[in-house]
């Protein structure tokens with residue numbers, strides 16, 4: 001089967017099927033064999049792995065994954081791509097193509113049916129219009145995952161990886177770092193895609209923690225607190241949390257004091273560990289008051 005990482009082969013497939021790119025689906029296909037190798041290497045795929053690929057496009061990365069994995073399940077929303085995928089992947093008997101919206105797929109069921117409930121690996125060149133919802137739903141639903149290796153917009157990769165005190169630090173950084181260890185493994189310029197996106201990209205590997213690195217008594221409450229803190233980024237936590245969550249200012253100030261932090265503390269300066277401590281203190285306070 002022709003290597004679709006080579007631009008001429010991708011062009012031939014697109015012409016054969018008169019394929020029209022759908023902007024609304026974030027379709028930018030990879031046309032660089034080195035980048036494809038790098039992604040699959042970073043995902044550390046072995047012949048024992050079941051891999052979920054989100055958005056296979058015309059099957060370019062799927063070919064690379066199918067060469068190394070025991071099994072690949074590829075979920076593609078665009079109906080027009082399904083006959084193309086059946087053609088480009090016809091040489092592989094270890095690929096299942098599902099014509100679905102990944103946001104509506106029960107990934108837990110795929111894990112149970114295809115991998116006896118053991119953690120799978122997710123690999124994707126993600127559609128950028130929906131990156132955060134896809135990543136957050138995979139993480140928050142506690143699906144058994146080993147890792148998520150994804151191509152995303154460079155700024156999004158930066159936001160996933162940074163710590164407090166930087167402008168990119170926010171709710172996404174904390175949510176990702178609660179569930180996984182993020183590492184940027186490659187920077188990818190726009191000329192590696194067809195058509196070229198208007199932004200640079202990066203490959204990030206999220207290695208899922210089996211146990212969260214911090215203890216939060218109530219995970220939902222912790223994330224509500226984090227969101228409220230960053231919704232009003234310029235405000236102190238005492239003001240932000242009283243406006244956003246109706247927690248009395250004095251209660252926030254008292255909790256901060258117990259943590260040895262000043263009343264003027266802003267959310268953007270707190271580490272994940274400090275957010276967890278604050279949420280545990282405030283939750284306890286709520287239960288008492």
Ligand code: SAM
Nearest residue numbers: 025028029030055056057076077101102125127
């Ligand atoms: N994997 C291919 C590659 O690397 O060349 C294509 C990547 S392209 C950036 C994103 C792909 O995700 C497209 O094929 C698009 O149709 C598909 N897609 C977009 N939204 C989706 C969704 N909600 N569920 C599943 N696939 C989706």
